[in-house]
Amino acid sequence: MSKSGEYQDLEEGITMEDTEKNEYSNNELDTFSPVTEANKKRWILIRAVLGEMLCTFLFIYIVCATAANFKRLATAPNPVVGALSTGFAAVALIYSFADVSGAHFNPAVTFATCVTRKTSITKGLMYIGAQLVGSVLAALILLATFPGDFEGKNVAYAVAVVPSNDSSIANAFLTELILTFILVYVIFAVAFDTVDDGVKAKVVQGGGKSSSNNLTIYTTSGQTKAGFAPIAIGFTLGFLCFLGGSVSGGAFNPARVFGTALVGNVWTAHWMYWLADFIGAGLAGFAQRFFATSKTK
Numbered sequence: 001m002s003k004s005g006e007y008q009d010l011e012e013g014i015t016m017e018d019t020e021k022n023e024y025s026n027n028e029l030d031t032f033s034p035v036t037e038a039n040k041k042r043w044i045l046i047r048a049v050l051g052e053m054l055c056t057f058l059f060i061y062i063v064c065a066t067a068a069n070f071k072r073l074a075t076a077p078n079p080v081v082g083a084l085s086t087g088f089a090a091v092a093l094i095y096s097f098a099d100v101s102g103a104h105f106n107p108a109v110t111f112a113t114c115v116t117r118k119t120s121i122t123k124g125l126m127y128i129g130a131q132l133v134g135s136v137l138a139a140l141i142l143l144a145t146f147p148g149d150f151e152g153k154n155v156a157y158a159v160a161v162v163p164s165n166d167s168s169i170a171n172a173f174l175t176e177l178i179l180t181f182i183l184v185y186v187i188f189a190v191a192f193d194t195v196d197d198g199v200k201a202k203v204v205q206g207g208g209k210s211s212s213n214n215l216t217i218y219t220t221s222g223q224t225k226a227g228f229a230p231i232a233i234g235f236t237l238g239f240l241c242f243l244g245g246s247v248s249g250g251a252f253n254p255a256r257v258f259g260t261a262l263v264g265n266v267w268t269a270h271w272m273y274w275l276a277d278f279i280g281a282g283l284a285g286f287a288q289r290f291f292a293t294s295k296t297k
Helices: 026-031 034-072 079-097 107-115 121-145 169-192 222-227 229-240 254-264 270-291
Strands: 006-009 014-017 202-204 210-212
Touching: 034 079, 034 121, 034 254, 079 229, 107 121, 107 169, 107 254, 107 270, 121 254, 169 229, 169 270, 254 270
Parallel strands: none
Antiparallel strands: 006 014, 202 210
16 A cells, blocks of 8 residues: 555546545554455545536536527627637636546547546446436536527527538538547547657758657657646647538537437437547547557556
């Protein structure tokens, strides 16, 4: 048992700081049973699942509330507004929940971590269940906070994600797959991948000579790369809002689709968002692992 003051979930890397900073005495160590250790790990898992539910709830509510607010104002659709809201919300929530649950708030991301063996199947299913509960709660709270009807329907119906009328299923499917691939690849590259500073990279200098001196096109480390991960992911979510919305609705997150579909009773091509997003996420996870600069944990 480590005396560093941290307990770590070896499977996920989720840590919980021990409030007791003093070292355990020999007698305390003797009485620290495996049952107590199991309880601590169980509590970390429960906290992670509940954190994932809250994180997803907040993200889905923010995204949907932004869309609903501008529908009430009857202004012309502006993708910049949605992109800014989505990107800023993602940055804030990832910084807030990364050390609690990892801040997936997207079943496609969780699926990718499962198929690449970064998360167990059991834990992945618990996360996806929590994400779906969070998305439904967000849609229900949306009903409570936005009065009136929206073109004869409720607000959840109004902000539900559906393919455009002039798009075929193939158009929407491919769009969702590509958008989810981009998102998950970036997440894996900045949040899971690390740069090994001990590896010397060859760079071309003047005269065509090459030398080994720890330099690449950019300088970074595993620590600094992960530190900026929320910003990179937030920016990615932001610019993805400019792509594909007029074709598939631009979900790239099955939880975003599920909550409003259930509460608003909008199931148009619902299966497509799950299948396309999961395929795109899985491909991105394996692609990033292939290109990873070092072995990721």
